[in-house]
Amino acid sequence: MLLKELKKISHIDKVKLHSLESNLYQLSVVIGDEEDYVQTEHGRFLTSHNKLDLQALFKDKTVGAMVLCHQSAYDEMVGQPVGMGNFLEVPLGNTDLS
Template identity: 45%
Template sequence: MSMPLSKLEKFFYIDKLVIHSLDLALYQVSVLVDGEEHFVTDDKGKFLRAHSILDLQKQCRNLKAKKQVLRQQSAYDEMVGQSSKDGTNELEVPLRDNQLY
């Protein structure tokens, strides 16, 4: 499910802003609102992506998120022949928008 950034900027609060690490230097944004995760899009419906975390924080600076995290999924367990315990190998690291942009 996706939601445009312009609509999200009108919300009073967003539970969590998640910056997904997709590849070496490619990031994408989603938000958690009322227990549901939505990917953030621009007004044309294109997913918000950037090659820098700071770029995404700048684009999302008007969102009132209670928490910000960087989420990374790893395929390491599969690569070494182990099965993951809960079906996902996910790491979330807290972030803070220091307005370095």
């Protein structure tokens, strides 16, 4: 989904801020049963070093849930089979940025 398309949508079921590495976040949105990563007009994934900048995109929208997501690359260290997806999803608290 392009950022300009996201700006036209008033309700999002779930916003996911994916923590990729030290202070780098990538944005996806869930609408209905479909999850889409948000891209710039140049076709690059929308990322930011400041999660509040990404959250601010939803200031005037209705959002069902906003979460921070992290997928560990170290499954074998916690006794999980490699590639099974040790996935953490944490609800973000007060997201009213006005």
